[in-house]
Amino acid sequence: MPELPEVETIAADLRPHLVGRTVVRCELLFPTIVRHPEPELFIDSVVGMRISSVGRRGKYILIRLVDDLMLVVHLGMSGQLRLVEPSTPLATHTHATLNLDDGMQLRYRDPRRFGRLLLGTEAALLDSKAMPPLGPEPIDPGFGADDMYQRFRRRKAKLKAILLDQSTIAGVGNIYADESLHRARLRPDRIAGSLSKKSVRRLHESLRESLLVAIQNRGSSVDTYRDAWGEFGGQQERLLVYGRAGEPCFTCGRPLSLVRIAGRSSVFCRRCQR
DNA sequence: TTAAATTCCTGTAAGC
DNA sequence: TGCTTACAGGAATTTA
Structure with missing residues (x-):
């Protein structure tokens, strides 16, 4: 499922092909995939707009248009852009198509329909709650281990739940939460507020490492994730x-354990992660 | 205020 | 072989 590295890969792939292009046509085959504004207004607003930049915030792809307008794509569980x-033959579960002035077409497909499309200014999207406030970007050099420590202090939830909370840190999902906890040798059920500064520093570094390596490798194709060209x-x-x-754990050989935390499966090594 | 549980949705895989 | 059932999970919503 798409998390920060997967979303980053797609945004980076699309950027050189989208910037400067104008949307000449938009079709919604499954209009309820648009959560803001009303689908008809969405179409009216996006057609004729020129794309000025393509970015990412947490797990959201931000396609900026003129006049501060943003087309926002969240891929949910199974979304593909x-x-x-x-x-090209239309794949099943294709919910939206955008034709560009260079003759190409941008398609949104999402079998499980947990994803969504949004359109509006940043302020309007936040005000309407269409887009929730997000925590800092974990790979931003400005986000340090001390920041993370302050955010974890006094939190009584388990580490795994805190890592998945987008308002604490943006972009981390089940894959990279488990990966970073393993690298940091921390149990997923540890209470976040119980960590020493030293442990938080280790988790901070592990999280950055897990995400940056995954970006280098163009993300994890578990389940349905594919990049903007359909590649793994x-x-x-x-x-x-x-x-x-x-x-077996790659470090100690002991079979990896499976537990459920905050309704999510969590895999970890009981020997290496304390 | 925070944490945990519930809900949405469909493809896939396990089990009978 | 073919059917049924359980499971996967991001995040909004509800409950405690």
Whole structure:
């Protein structure tokens, strides 16, 4: 499922092909995938707009248009954003298409429909609660271990739950939460507020490392993730614990444990992670 | 205020 | 072989 590294890969792939392009046509095959504003207004507003930049915030892809307007894409569990020739056969569960002035077509496909499309100024999207306030970017050099320590202090929830909380840190999902906790040798059920500064520093570094390596490898194609060209990522073969419950820990050889925390499966090594 | 549980949704895989 | 059932999870919403 798409988390920060996967979303970053797609945004970076699309950027050189989208910036400077104008949207000439928009079709919503499943209008309820648009959560803001009303689908008709969404279409009216996006058509004719020129794309000025493509960015990412947490797990959101931000396609900036003129006049501070943003087309925001959240891929949810199974969302895919692809740039194709319009003659390409339409895949099942394609919910929206955007034609560009260079003849290409941007398509949004999402079998499980947990994803969504938004359009508006940043302020309007925040005000309408269409987009929630997000915590800092974990790979931003300005986000240090001390910041993380302050955010974890006094929190009584388990580490795994805190890492998944987008308002505490943006962009981390189940894959990279498990991966970074393993690298940091911390149990996912540790109470976040109980960590020493030293442990938080280790987790901070591990999280950055997990995410940056995954970006280098173009993300993890577990489940349905594909990049903007429909290609697989490379990180799924290099994951240390995610999806490996029962298999031997690469460090100590002990079978990896599976527990449920905050309704999510969590894989970890009982020997290496204390 | 915070944390945990529930809900949405469909493809996939396990089990009978 | 073919059907049923459980499971996967991001985040909004509800409950405690």
